[in-house]
Amino acid sequence: MKIVNTPEEVRKQVALWKKEGFSVGLVPTMGFLHEGHGSLIKKASEENDKVVVSVFVNPIQFGPSEDLASYPRDLKHDTELVSECGGDMIFSPSPSDMYCEDFCSFVDVENLTSGLCGAKRPGHFRGVCTVVTKLFNIVQPERAYFGQKDAQQLAVIKRMVRDLNVPVTIVPCPIVREADGLAKSSRNTYLSSEERKAAVILNKSLKKGLAALTSGERNAEVVKNIIKDTLNSEPLAKIDYVEIVDSSALAPVTNINSSILTAIAVYIGKTRLIDNFTFNL
Template sequence: MKIVRTVEEVRQAVRTWKAEGKTIGLVPTMGYLHEGHKSLIDRAVAENDHVVVSIFVNPIQFGPAEDLETYPRDLEKDSELCQTAGASLIFHPDPSQMYSPTFSSFINMSTLTGGLCGKTRPSHFQGVCTVVGKLFNIVEPNKAYFGQKDAQQLAVIRHMVEDLNFNLEIVGCPIVREADGLAKSSRNSYLSKDERKAALVLSQSLAIAQKMINEGERDTGKLTLAMTKHIENEPLAKIDYIEFVDWKTLEPVGLIDRPVLNAIAVYIGKTRLIDNHIYE
């Protein structure tokens, strides 16, 4: 496995592989990899001849008051995980390699990005779409792999690929959880012992909604109320949003009568965590 830092090095490797008739999978990440990322790499390795893992903390998807400078980084540990999983190449560019001093071209979307995480992070998905679009152009993969934990991101990327005719397949992969139900996240490393325990209210509240739906409840207002009550019982938790939205349009729904995404964002102390469940 190689680690490269320039666009030209990636393109040279891809040209060689494609000349040999090989298929290429891409796993875009911001690093500090965990078992959730490994599950993406594992699937990519199983479905492609070569796998590129990008490790890049993308500055343009962070807001002014967000954790760009403190976002966890550990390239040595990430490299070991990628090597073990069978990746062929890590692309780890400096920001200057991705964004020149005169950079001024962005990918915007007029649907899907205004609600959920986009409501409080207005520039986030512009940054995500722009960097992912650049990675697609640089790597030219046959398939790219994204986790369902970032469900809105997955929906946005699929829509962007359709709109802009990118010649690749987007593969969504299931959420990977800790034994107690907490969704794997690089930001879990921010949590103190007490906050780590408190963070279980995310998966617990989703489970409450699932149980109610399994028992026949379809009113999203009643489901939201039950989830809200559970989370508000935890002193360290502060709700950002609890939403039930159409899984295709991401527009709010009043009834579970179609494929629906139940997405939540909750602050545990100062750390913002997200989780979701999709009813299909």
């Protein structure tokens, strides 16, 4: 397995692969990989001849008060996991490899980014869409793999690809969870032992919301209140948002009569965690 640092190196290798008739899959990540990322890499290796995994903590998707400097990094561990899961190349550029000094071109998706995490993190999705577009241009994969835990990101990337006629198939992959239900995340490492125990409240609250929907509840506000009441029962949990939106447009819904996304963001101590589920009628 190769580790390369520049777009030119990636293009050179991918060109050789494609000359041999190999298909290429891309798994974009910010590193500090866990089993959730591993599931994306394994899926990509099943569906493509060659797999590129990007490991890049993208500075332009972090706000001024967010955890860019402290975001966990461990390229040695990442390399071992990528190799075990069937990856063929790690693309690990520096910020200067991705953004020249006078960089001033960005990709924006409107409407879908105005709510949920987009409302709390202005500029975040502009950074995500810009770096993903750059990765698509550099790697030129047939398919790219994204986890459903970042549901808004997945919806935004799918819309960007559709609107801009990007020749990449977006493959959604299921949320991977710990044994107690907590969605796997690089930010879970920020949690103290007490906070880690408290964090299971996210999955518990969503399960109660899903149970209400399964039992026939169709009033979005009622379901949201069930989730909020459960979250509020945990003293270490502070709700950022609890929303029910249309799965495609991500617009808030009042009466549930189509496919919906129920998404939450919750602070456990100082760590912001997200989780979600989709409910299809």
